[in-house]
Amino acid sequence: MDVVTLCLFLLLAVVISGILSRLLPSALPRPLVQIALGAVIGTAAGTRVELDPELFFLLLVPPLLFLDGWRIPKDELFRDGKAVLGLALGLVFLTVLGLGLFVHWLIPAMPLAVSFALAAVVSPTDPIAVGAVAQKVPIPKRMMHILEGESLLNDASGLVCLRFAIAAALSGTFSLATAAGTFVWMALAGVAIGGAVTWLAISGKALFARHFGDDQGSSILVSLLLPFGAYLAAEHLHASGVLAAAAAGIAMTFAGSGAAVGASTRIRQRAVWDMLQFTLNGVIFVLLGEQLPDLLIGARAAVAGTGHEGTGWLAVYVIAIVAMLAALRFGWVWLSLQLTLFRARRRGGADTSSPPRRIIGAMSVAGARGAITLAAALTLPLTLSDGTPFPARDLVILLASGVILASLVIASIGLPLLLRGLRLPVDEGAAGERDHARIVTAKAAIAEIERVQHDLAANSDEADRYTDIAARLMAQYRERIESLGADEERRIEEDRDRRIDRELRLAAIRAERQSLFAMAERREIGLTLAEQLGRELDLSDARLTRLGS
The missing domain is CATH 1.10.12 (Lyase 2-enoyl-coa Hydratase; Chain  A, domain 2)
Known part of the structure; x- marks a missing residue:
């Protein structure tokens, strides 16, 4: 009963954090508020939440990855695929290798496999953390899309690397050739399984809905079960469950586009997932705060195991790790940009100008760590295969927590400074594409109104009434077509009028x-x-x- 009460207080802390984050200065991101509230609960409570690493990971990580995959803009993801893959794969592998060796050099008492595990834990970035930091900062849309795509894929690649590092720590052996082959199988099979699970579930639900009607409760429940089904199916076949969950979310956009689901179901489904996303992210950060008192108590012993005395060395380790992460990220972003510009010049590209340096700096600062990093750290096994405690587990969690806090603070200070007053080009292509879509859909609506009006009028004695109402509706659609097809000056005036009308x-x-x-x-x-x-x-x-x- 005490644990249940404590869990309810943790959920209450998530609610309170949402209120406080709006009352406090915008520079203070919500995750920091949640960690502080969790620490207050952890200090005041007489009991602790005992975390089972595997259960914790299963309950929290798949739905977050699924939702990231579902909601990420797909066109932008495919358009910037090279940049996203470079950050999500190349930078992750560089971070795991470079930071792992650096941590082992910095803390010789930490085994090399555990150092690589720590590097894998802190390699994924979190767009939700960046979004929480930058609520008042106008982040360029394309930059945000790249960050979202990077986070979606580097969550998966970082967690796969973590799996290899833990396996090496448990077995004491590591083969690069075996790891490479296993990674390819886990990645390809995980993506295929995630897509297949979503397609089968959504297609089956749509078939049922077309014949027997749409049941809102079951439709929403199916969407909630999909990430867990994809994750468990992939893990059962020794593929990557995290990639399967992310792929299931991406496939949800395409598999669900033609499903026989009503508008009210989609609205409620979005509301449920919004609540779930807010809750899961909040619970992870509140849990970190709740665990901090015990972790800090063990900090002295953890630091003593490294050959140093005093908990102040924890701050030194965190600063050094954050500095190394920043250097690796900045170097990779700069090098990737130079290679992209070089290829564009060789192809004779029209626009080979380098973006503002502040954008490059913002891309580096925006690599904030968040929920996935914390979830990965808390899922480290408690013991080795022989029953002995997992080496430096508390130290890894403490360092990962410190990196999360430091990256959030750096992003909350750095992003506003780098992006304040930055003039961004207007995305004319998106506006034109939207107007074209509205014109085409308006024409389709007019044609459908004419068809339905004729069908209804043919079977009714009130044909004139159907004709009048249909003409009035079609006139509204024709007005839309004329307004969207007007010249630029007229469009500006009409945009102003529409804004006033909207207000x-x-x-x-x-x-x-x-x-x-x-x-x-x-x-x-x-x-x-x-x-x-x-x-x-x-x-x-x-x-x-x-x-x-």
Whole structure:
């Protein structure tokens, strides 16, 4: 009962962190607030949450990777695939090798395999941590897309490297040729299994929905079970479960695009996953804070095992590791950019100018570590194969925690400084593509209205009414086509008019909502009707707010 109560307090801390992060200065990212709240709970509570590494990993990591894969912009991911793969694979392998050797040199008492495990733990970046840091900072869209793609893939590659490092620590042997072959199998099989699980589940659910109707609860539950199904299926076949979870999320976009799922189901599904993402990320950071008191108690013994005295050496280790990570990342980003520009010049590219140096610096600073790093650190085995304690496990978790905290602080300070006042080019291509899509869909809507109107009018005595209403609807769509096809000056004016119209509509909708619930409080209307009408207003509010973002 005490553990259950403690877990409920941890969830409450996640809720409170969301409130405090809005009240506190924007430079203080939410993960730091969550860690602080967890530390308060850990200090005050008389019991501790006992973490089973395998269970902890299974419950928290697959859904986060799945959601990253599902929500990442696919066109941008494929467009910047080379840059993403360079950061997600090349930089991860360089980090594991370079940082692993550096840590072993810095802390000779830490076995080489454990040093590589620490390097693998801190190699993945976290876009959610960056997003939390940069809520008030206008990060360039393309840069954010590259960071999201990098995080999605380097989570998987870093965790696969961690698996090899742990295996080497447990067995005491390591073969590069065997590891390379195993990595290829784990990667290819993991991606294939993740995609297959999603396609089979979504296709089967869509087939059922077309014949028997859409059941919202089961549709949402299927989406929640997919990352665990893909992860467990891949692990059962000795493939990469983390890659399977990420691939399942990517496949969700394509497999679910034609599924017979209603709009209300999709809205609720997004809401459930938003809540789950907020909860899981928050729980991980609060758990770190809750574990910190015990970890700090063991810090003296962990540092003493390295041949040094005093917990101050922990700060020295963390600073040295963060500096090495920053140097590796900056060097890789700069070298990758130079190679890209060199290839573009050889091909005679039109735009071979180097981006602002502040963008390169921001790409380096934005490599904040977060939930996946912490989850990976906490999943290190407790004992070796012979039952002896895993060497330097507490020290690895402490150093990983220090790297997370330091990277969040550096990003929260560095990103605003590097990106403040930066003039970014307008993405005209995206606006044109959006306008083209709206014109095409408007034409399709007009054609469908004409067809349905003729069908309905043929079987009714009120043909004139169908004709009038259909003409009014088609006129609205034709107005959209004309406005989107207007010349540039007229489009600017109409954009201004649409912005004013959106602001007025938002004000009107919010006044409607306030008046609606005021009537409900005065018992002039029933609460059920107020909630129904309120949901309609919320959808309109969300749509207009999204159009203005």
